[in-house]
Every structure is written in C-alpha cells, then in structure tokens.
Amino acid sequence: MAVLLHICCAPCSVECIDALREEGLELCGYWYDPNIQPYTEYRMRRDTLIEYAKRVELPLELADEYDLRAWVRMLPNLDDRCGACYASRLDRAAAYAAEHGFEAYSTTLLISPYQRHDLIREIGGRIGQKYGVEFLYRDFRPRFRRGQYRAREMGLYMQKYCGCVFSEEEAALRKEHSAPKLSEGFEFLPVEPEVTISKERKDKRRYIGLLLEADPSEKLVEKYLDDGELFVLRYKGEAASVAVTVRVDDETVELKNLVTDERFRGRGYAGRLIKYLADNYKPRFRKMLVGTTENNIPFYVKHGFDRYEKTVKNFFTENYDGEIFDGELKCEDLYCYSRRLS
Numbered sequence: 001m002a003v004l005l006h007i008c009c010a011p012c013s014v015e016c017i018d019a020l021r022e023e024g025l026e027l028c029g030y031w032y033d034p035n036i037q038p039y040t041e042y043r044m045r046r047d048t049l050i051e052y053a054k055r056v057e058l059p060l061e062l063a064d065e066y067d068l069r070a071w072v073r074m075l076p077n078l079d080d081r082c083g084a085c086y087a088s089r090l091d092r093a094a095a096y097a098a099e100h101g102f103e104a105y106s107t108t109l110l111i112s113p114y115q116r117h118d119l120i121r122e123i124g125g126r127i128g129q130k131y132g133v134e135f136l137y138r139d140f141r142p143r144f145r146r147g148q149y150r151a152r153e154m155g156l157y158m159q160k161y162c163g164c165v166f167s168e169e170e171a172a173l174r175k176e177h178s179a180p181k182l183s184e185g186f187e188f189l190p191v192e193p194e195v196t197i198s199k200e201r202k203d204k205r206r207y208i209g210l211l212l213e214a215d216p217s218e219k220l221v222e223k224y225l226d227d228g229e230l231f232v233l234r235y236k237g238e239a240a241s242v243a244v245t246v247r248v249d250d251e252t253v254e255l256k257n258l259v260t261d262e263r264f265r266g267r268g269y270a271g272r273l274i275k276y277l278a279d280n281y282k283p284r285f286r287k288m289l290v291g292t293t294e295n296n297i298p299f300y301v302k303h304g305f306d307r308y309e310k311t312v313k314n315f316f317t318e319n320y321d322g323e324i325f326d327g328e329l330k331c332e333d334l335y336c337y338s339r340r341l342s
C-alpha cells in the first residue's frame with residue numbers, strides 16, 4: 001500500500017519510517033510544517049529532513065511554505081492552538097495524498113508522547129474522510145525514546161521545542177519550573193538497555209568473519225586479534241559492531257579494526273564504540289592511532305582522529321595478496337591519524 005507520511009521533523013521520522021516499512025508499506029515523506037518558527041529553525045529542521053530522507057532512500061515531497069503571519073492568523077484561539085495547527089498540516093497532507101493516488105496517509109506527530117495524541121487521531125481521521133483517503137493511525141509512542149536516541153547517535157539536528165514561537169516560550173519556561181507533560185493516558189515503560197558494550201576475553205576468533213569485512217587478510221587479523229583486545233557492541237544481545245585494539249607503546253594504543261555488521265549500519269554504533277574505547281583507554285594511554293583507507297578518513301576525523309600522523313606508502317599492495325578495494329577505490333597507501341585521549 002502506498003502511504004504518504006507527513007513528517008514534522010527528521011528525529012521523529014526515524015522510528016515511524018522503520019515501523020511502517022516493517023509492515024511492508026511503500027512510503028513517501030511529506031513536509032508541510034509552517035508552524036516551525038522562527039525561519040532559521042524551520043530551515044534547519046527542513047534541511048535535516050532532506051538529508052535524512054536521502055540517507056534512508058525515502059522519496060520526499062516538500063511543501064516548502066514558511067509564512068509566520070499567515071500561520072498566526074489561521075489560529076482561532078491562541079490558548080487552544082494545537083488543534084488548528086494539526087488540522088492545517090494534516091489537511092494539506094491528506095489533500096496531496098488524495099490528489100496523487102496514495103491509498104492512505106499518516107503523520108509522525110503520532111510518535112511524540114508530548115503531543116495531544118487522541119486529538120491528532122481524531123483530526124487525522126476526520127480529514128481523511130473529507131478527502132476520501134484513509135488515515136493510517138498507529139501509536140508510535142512506545143518507539144519514541146529509541147527514535148530520539150538513534151537520531152542523536154546519527155548526529156541529526158535535535159530541536160528543543162515543538163515548533164511555534166509559543167511552544168518555544170513554553171519550553172523555556174518549563175525548563176525553569178517543571179518537566180514536560182506527557183499526553184493523556186501515556187506513560188513510558190522502563191527501558192531495558194538495548195545496546196551494551198563489553199570487552200571479550202574468550203573465544204575471540206569467533207568474530208573473525210565480521211572482522212574480515214573490514215580487513216580481508218586472515219593472517220593479519222588473527223595476529224592482532226591474538227595480541228590485542230576485542231570489544232563488542234551488542235544490540236539486544238547480537239554482536240553489531242566489533243573493534244580490536246593493540247598496545248603500541250606506553251603512550252599509544254592503536255585501533256586495528258572496527259566493523260559493523262551490515263544489518264546494523266547507519267545507527268552510529270561504530271562512533272559509539274570509538275567513544276567507549278577512548279573513555280576506556282584515557283587513564284592508560286595518551287593517544288589512539290588508526291590506519292585507514294582514503295575513503296574512511298572523514299569518518300575517523302569526525303570521531304576525533306583529527307591529527308595526521310603519516311602515510312604508509314604501498315601498505316595494501318605490499319601486505320595483501322591481490323588487489324584491495326574500498327568501494328570503487330583501489331587501496332594502495334595507508335593513512336594514519338590519531339586522537340588525543342588525555
């Protein structure tokens with residue numbers, strides 16, 4: 001079924017997109033959020049969504065209209081503004097869905113436990129009937145925290161308030177006095193930690209299959225695996241990312257291998273593992289080294305390896321049997337960078 005998903009912001013969309021795709025629905029995102037103010041905030045949220053949509057290959061339709069004055073004039077009553085705000089956005093989404101042959105439409109507003117969930121459901125259904133397009137209601141709220149967590153890990157821009165200038169004022173005042181109010185009838189259940197990181201001492205070689213994805217020389221992998229320390233990040237008990245480090249000298253530890261199982265990529269686990277290693281090694285070493293291919297330099301620089309150390313010429317051609325490729329790039333030299341630990 002083709003579904004138009006109205007998206008209020010990228011962080012809220014993360015788990016909604018996954019949940020609907022898990023149901024096998026064919027999604028197209030729809031941005032219509034003139035309630036986001038001021039303009040710089042609007043632009044930030046819009047651009048973050050554009051980037052995120054590309055990342056998760058979500059077709060995205062932009063109704064890119066920012067008009068603060070028109071939005072304020074549209075509100076019947078400032079004390080009860082949210083209903084009108086939901087309705088204006090869902091009306092545009094439903095109209096677009098009907099015009100463009102979508103069988104249903106939905107909204108990421110349904111993930112926020114801070115929104116008036118029942119009101120969104122009621123308005124969404126009513127507007128759906130008006131345009132003859134089903135309002136696909138889902139209670140995404142149990143996935144809210146996971147979505148926010150994943151968005152933060154991916155480095156998405158995280159907003160501090162719902163959208164309008166009134167909500168910005170309320171959030172700022174609330175911060176001084178109390179916690180935000182959850183939508184009626186909803187409470188967070190205690191969350192079990194889904195992600196754990198631990199150092200593995202036994203049976204390190206069972207991770208060789210995964211480590212070979214990052215470094216195809218079995219001989220080299222076995223050597224540093226035996227000499228080094230192995231860390232595993234698990235998602236719900238399954239090994240998602242693995243890192244191997246080796247002590248170089250009293251001041252330096254080297255990250256020899258870092259790999260994430262392809263099922264878990266795009267969730268920021270590798271970055272999280274690097275941070276864990278840095279925290280773990282801070283008391284013992286002054287710096288952490290990494291040697292990488294040209295393609296991966298930006299990733300490591302982003303994660304703190306911002307000091308260039310050296311280039312090992314022909315490292316890949318001299319140490320590996322056959323040609324080594326990283327994507328389209330034929331690897332020849334090894335680029336070494338370091339990160340200060342203390």
Ligand code: SF4
Pocket residue numbers: 035036081082083085086162163164165166167
């Ligand atoms: S608080 Fe949020 S939902 Fe309510 S009017 Fe402002 S932007 Fe719209």
